[in-house]
Amino acid sequence: MSITAGWTERYAGALMNTFGAPKLVLTKGEGAHVWDADGREYVDLLGGIAVNVLGHGHPRLVAAVTEQLQTLGHISNFFASAPQIELAERLVSLLGTDAHVFFTNSGAEANEAAFKLTRRTGRTKIVVTEGGFHGRTMGALALTSKLAYREPFEPLPGEVVFVPFGDVAALEAAVDDATAAVLVEPVQGEAGVVVPPTDYLPAAQRIAHEHGALLWLDEIQTGIGRTGAWFAHQNPALVSGSVVPDIVTLAKGLAGGIPIGACIATGGSGKLFDPGNHGTTFGGNPVAAAAALAVLDVVADGLLEHTAAIGARIKAGLAADPRVVEVRGEGLLIGLDLVQPKSADVAAAAQDAGFIVNAPTPERIRLAPPLVLTDADVDAFLSAWPAILDAAGVTEGANS
Numbered sequence: 275m276s277i278t279a280g281w282t283e284r285y286a287g288a289l290m291n292t293f294g295a296p297k298l299v300l301t302k303g304e305g306a307h308v309w310d311a312d313g314r315e316y317v318d319l320l321g322g323i324a325v326n327v328l329g330h331g332h333p334r335l336v337a338a339v340t341e342q343l344q345t346l347g348h349i350s351n352f353f354a355s356a357p358q359i360e361l362a363e364r365l366v367s368l369l370g371t372d373a374h375v376f377f378t379n380s381g382a383e384a385n386e387a388a389f390k391l392t393r394r395t396g397r398t399k400i401v402v403t404e405g406g407f408h409g410r411t412m413g414a415l416a417l418t419s420k421l422a423y424r425e426p427f428e429p430l431p432g433e434v435v436f437v438p439f440g441d442v443a444a445l446e447a448a449v450d451d452a453t454a455a456v457l458v459e460p461v462q463g464e465a466g467v468v469v470p471p472t473d474y475l476p477a478a479q480r481i482a483h484e485h486g487a488l489l490w491l492d493e494i495q496t497g498i499g500r501t502g503a504w505f506a507h508q509n510p511a512l513v514s515g516s517v518v519p520d521i522v523t524l525a526k527g528l529a530g531g532i533p534i535g536a537c538i539a540t541g542g543s544g545k546l547f548d549p550g551n552h553g554t555t556f557g558g559n560p561v562a563a564a565a566a567l568a569v570l571d572v573v574a575d576g577l578l579e580h581t582a583a584i585g586a587r588i589k590a591g592l593a594a595d596p597r598v599v600e601v602r603g604e605g606l607l608i609g610l611d612l613v614q615p616k617s618a619d620v621a622a623a624a625q626d627a628g629f630i631v632n633a634p635t636p637e638r639i640r641l642a643p644p645l646v647l648t649d650a651d652v653d654a655f656l657s658a659w660p661a662i663l664d665a666a667g668v669t670e671g672a673n674s
C-alpha cells in the first residue's frame with residue numbers, strides 16, 4: 275500500500291465525509307509546487323482554490339506570521355492591534371473611497387456579516403444571481419444558487435430572489451424599493467469562471483441605487499490581485515467605467531492561506547452596525563492581519579502586472595487546442611469549456627501528469643494558481659496540455 279493510500283484510509287475513518295475522498299495527501303509546498311505523501315511533485319494550478327496568492331512557503335509571508343506570533347498572537351476584539359488597524363486602512367485605500375471594515379475568518383463569514391449589515395437598512399429582500407456561490411453557512415447558503423447545496427438544508431433565511439447572471443433586464447425587473455441589496459460576483463468563480471458583459475456591474479450599480487438598494491460585490495475569489503487588478507471591479511478588462519460598491523466581501527487570497535475574511539462597506543453603509551450588532555472571537559487577529567499585510571506588500575511589488583501577463587499567455591496557450599471551445603477570465607482566474615463533458619477525467623489526467631487543476635462542472639476546468647507562478651511552470655503545463663486531453667479521452671468534433 276502506498277503511503278498516500280494509508281493516509282486516505284485513516285482520513286475516511288476520522289473525518290466527516292463532506293468532501294469525498296481526498297484527491298491527494300500533500301506534505302509540502304514551495305512556490306507553485308506541492309509534493310504528495312509518496313514524494314511526487316505537482317505544479318499547483320489551483321492554489322488552494324485561489325487562496326495561495328504567494329504560493330507555498332513564501333519567505334515574506336512566513337516571516338510576517340512568525341514575527342507576529344512571537345510578538346502577539348491573539349487578543350480578542352475587546353482589544354485592538356496595529357496590524358488589524360493598518361490592514362483595514364490599507365484595504366480602504368485600495369478601494370479608493372471612504373469605507374469601514376469588519377474582519378472575519380472566512381468567506382462565508384464575511385458574507386454573513388454583509389447579509390446582516392444589509393438588514394440594517396430596514397429592508398430584507400436580496401437579489402442574487404443564478405450560478406452564484408457565496409458560501410456554506412445558512413445565510414451564505416441562502417444566497418447561493420446551487421440546488422444540490424441548498425435543498426437538504428431548507429428552509430434557509432431571508433427573502434432571496436435569483437436572476438440570470440449578466441442579464442441587465444432581469445435585474446431591472448427584480449430590483450424594487452423593498453430590495454436591501456443586489457449581490458453579484460464580478461466573475462463567477464465556482465460556476466467555472468463566468469464573465470459578465472463589461473457594462474453589467476455599472477448597470478447593477480445604477481439599478482440598485484435607483485431603488486435605494488446597496489450594491490454588494492462578492493470579491494472573495496476575484497479580489498487581491500487575482501484578475502490582475504486589486505479588485506475585479508476595478509479591472510478595465512472586466513468593467514467599463516467606474517463602479518463604487520456599497521459592500522465588498524473578501525477572503526480567499528487576502529492573507530495568502532492564513533484564514534481571514536473581510537466585509538468592507540463604503541460611505542454611510544460602513545456605519546450601519548452599532549456596537550453589539552455583530553461580533554467574532556478570532557476575526558481581525560494580529561497574525562492573520564500581519565499575514566494579509568505581507569500579501570499586500572508582495573502583490574504591490576509587481577505581481578499585478580505579472581498576473582495579467584502570465585494569465586494572458588496561459589489563456590492563449592489553452593485556446594490553441596481545438597478541443598477547448600472557450601477560455602474565459604482575466605489574470606490568473608481562468609476557466610475553459612471542453613468540447614465534451616469530461617472535466618473530471620481531464621483533472622485526473624492532469625494530476626497523473628503532475629498538474630493540479632479543478633473541474634467545477636462536468637464541462638469546465640478552472641485554474642486559479644499562485645500569482646507567483648513562473649514562466650517555466652506555464653511552459654511545462656502548456657506543453658503537457660494536449661497529452662492530458664488525449665489521456666482523458668477528449669476528442670475533436672464528435673460529441674460522445
Ligand SMILES: *Cc1c(COP(=O)(O)O)cnc(C)c1O
Nearest residue numbers: 380381382407408409463494495
Ligand atoms: C470561496 C467563496 C466563498 C466562501 O468562502 P469560504 O471561505 O469557503 O467560506 C464565498 N464567495 C465566493 C465568491 C467564493 O469563491
